[in-house]
Amino acid sequence: MASNSVPPKGSKVRRVITRVLLGLFALLGLVTAGFLVWANVGVMQAEPGPLAAVESDPSITVVENPEAVVMSPTDQKSTKGLVFIPGAKVTAESYLSNLSGIVADDGVTVVITKPTLNLAFFDLRPLTTFTTLAPDVDQWWVGGHSLGGVKACQFAAQPDVQGLVLFGSYCANDLSGSDLPVLSLGGSNDGLSTPAKIKDASVRLPADAEFIQIDGANHARFGDYGVQSGDGTATISSEEMRSRLTEDISAFLKAA
Structure with missing residues (x-):
């Protein structure tokens, strides 16, 4: 059955x-x-002209590492260094030209990181991952552009950091209670990190933070990687921008 x-x-x-x-x-x-x-x-690449100018400059040595690109003065020992973090989906090489002036003129070593997945938000490596690439440097500043600046603010909370440099950026964490020297550089034509956004976020920085707005600069002019969606239009040339950044950062580091 x-x-x-x-x-x-x-x-x-x-x-x-x-x-x-x-x-x-x-x-x-x-x-x-x-x-x-x-x-x-869609990762934004360095424009060939500014990049080639840095790579052919005999006063600057450029070394490529898996973790970062390191620029250092060729003929002098560097004791000051800046770890700089790129904006979202922008290559490290895109910032070589704008940061090369403080290397050639002031002997500063610049370490431009290569963030995990091209996004600083996902980069969990400690600051020492990058500072160890320049063992002769004993004073370190941190900086970054856009999302990279947000990450730099997190590094800036560490006690051994000398100061913070922001390119078209602002902090998500609160540093207002610290005595950290801060230089915030914005662009009058920045359509992404607008002057209003930078002003609104200024409460999270120390009261004596220095704010400089560069007339005619947009978001993408802080690097050399072309046009960025949602941005304003730059009316300042890349050469003028490089000169302004060199002047402002140099004065900030010398005042430390």
Whole structure:
């Protein structure tokens, strides 16, 4: 006589749970793959002209590492250094030209990081990952552009950091109770880190933080990587911008 046995109720529940979990894992995999593609597509590259000018300058030595690009003065020992963090999806090389002036003129070593997935938000490496690339330097400042500046603010909370330099950026963490020297450089035509946003976030910086607005500068002019979506239009040339940044950062470091 045939048996009409019914599968245990528990086995059906297990099958449903298994299918749900497999679906969730598949969805997670698709989201992860999509994010990895997004993080690595559309990365803004350094413009060839300014980059070539730095690489051919005999007074500057450029060394490429997996962690960062290091610029140092060729013929002198450097004791001051700046760890600089790029904006989101902008290559480290895009900032070589604008930061080269303090290397050539003031003997400062500049370490420009290569953030994880091209986004400083996901870079969990400690500051020492980058400072150890220039062992002769004994005084370190930190800085960054846009999202990189937000990350630099986190590094700036460490007691051995001498000061903070922001390019079109502002802090998410509160440094207002510290005595940290801060230089905040903004652009009058910045459509992303607008002058209003920088002003609103100024309460998270020390009361004596120095704010300088560069007339005609937009967000992308703080680097050399072309046009950026949502940005304003620059009316200052890249050469003028480099000169202004060199002058302002040099004065800030000398005052330390």
